[in-house]
Amino acid sequence: MDTRYTLKARQHARGAARPVVIAVIAVIAALAVASWVLIFRPHQELVATDNGGHPSSPVTVSHAAATPVNVEAMSVNDLLSEAAKAMKEQRYLAPAGNNAFEFYLRVLQKQPGNRVASDALRETFPFAASAAEQTINQRNFAEAQREINLLAQADPTNFTLTILRSKLDAQRKTLDQEQQQQLDQQHQQQLAAQKAVAAKAAAAQLEQQQAEQAKVVQQKEAALAQQQREEASKSQPTQQTAAAATPAATTVETRPAVLTRQALPRYPTSAQRAGVEGWVEVDFTVGTDGKVHDARVAHAQPRHVFDHAALEAVNRWRFQPAMRNGELVQSKLRRRIEFKLGNNR
Known part of the structure; x- marks a missing residue:
């Protein structure tokens, strides 16, 4: 077989195949360019134009006019x-x-x-x-x-x-x-309202109790004054009879100070709430005017709880002054004042 003929045939075949390959590549390239120009690029430009050219651009759209369509029946x-x-x-x-x-x-x-x-x-x-x-x-x-x-x-x-x-x-x-915080705030407001109502009710109750206590004190003072007036009216005829029997005699009288008006102490609110009871011993001077002077606390149990209330009450007491040999004189006294719940005196 002639090798020169074979070599020439191969070269001829290669020369004939080269234009075909080039044509195929050109067709593929043309299709790719056409697809880019006609399909992909317009779509990208549409997306970029409609959205400001960047995915992070805020999208503000109203869909009120858009209504659902029958997707299943569409081609x-x-x-x-x-x-x-x-x-x-x-x-x-x-x-x-x-x-x-x-x-x-x-x-x-x-x-x-x-x-x-x-x-x-x-x-x-x-x-x-x-x-x-x-x-x-x-x-x-x-x-x-x-x-x-x-x-x-x-x-x-x-x-x-x-x-x-x-x-x-x-x-x-x-x-x-946020919803839980709102519920908590509402709960706190309800609790505050309930506490306010309870505090108002407690204040009204305390005011009523104080008014009742003051009324009781006034009644006791009035009863004591009435009793003293009755005793004084009973002893007056006897004194007049004695004076008539011995008109020339000179009356020489010696007697201690006599309590004519007693003011009951006010029970301290704090002690009353705490349920505390006690007593106070007060030293004082009864002047010739029947008033209390120089009142001070001698002893107290418990200390400093009922002192003020006791001194305030004693300073409002009134006496028939003491008398010595027919003359009015000052006298020093000590009284214990008891503070017991339900028996304020």
Whole structure:
């Protein structure tokens, strides 16, 4: 076999195959460029234009005019058309049944390999996640959970889902804490109101008790004064008879000071509340005017509890002055004043 002929044949075959390979590569490149220009680039520009060119841009959309549509009955082209319309109106995840994600997901259910839908979901994911975050911040927890679930259908492994779920849990806990604080404040206000009512009732009861005690003291003082007047009226005729019998005789009388008006002490409120009883011994001088002078505490049990009340009562006492050889004189006395609950004297 002539080797020169074989070599020339191989060279001829290589020369013929080279234009074919070049043509195939050119066709593939042309298809790629056409796909980019006609499909992917317009979609990216649409997304960037509708959202300010950055996923972090706040999305403020009103979905009041959008109503749910029958997704099941729509064709792939209809779904893509509705999805594009939703993208322009920034209805990425809401309202339910009429948003871009649901349209694209339905396209993938009908055509699992549809590049337009899969690319749109991937590229729109950050904007949709931002919308879901706003829903969380608005504390619309049920809607936020639905939107997160919709995002999970598009990209279940995306780390953004973990962040959104954490924020949703944090907002729920914050709301629970605020509600608990409100309940605690209401409870504290109720307790304060109850304490105020109880304090007012206790003050009214104490005032009533003090009024009753004062009334009892007045009654005892009035009874004592009446008794002294009666005793004085009984002894007066005898004195007049003795004077008549011995008109020339000079009366020489010696007698101690006689209590004519006794003021009962006021039981100290603090001791009364604590249930404390005791006594106070008071030294004092009865002047020739029948009034008490120089009253001081000699002994007390317990000390400094009933001292003031005892001195105040003794200073209001009145006496018939002591007399020596017919003349009025001062006299020093000591009296013990008992403080017993239910028997204030």
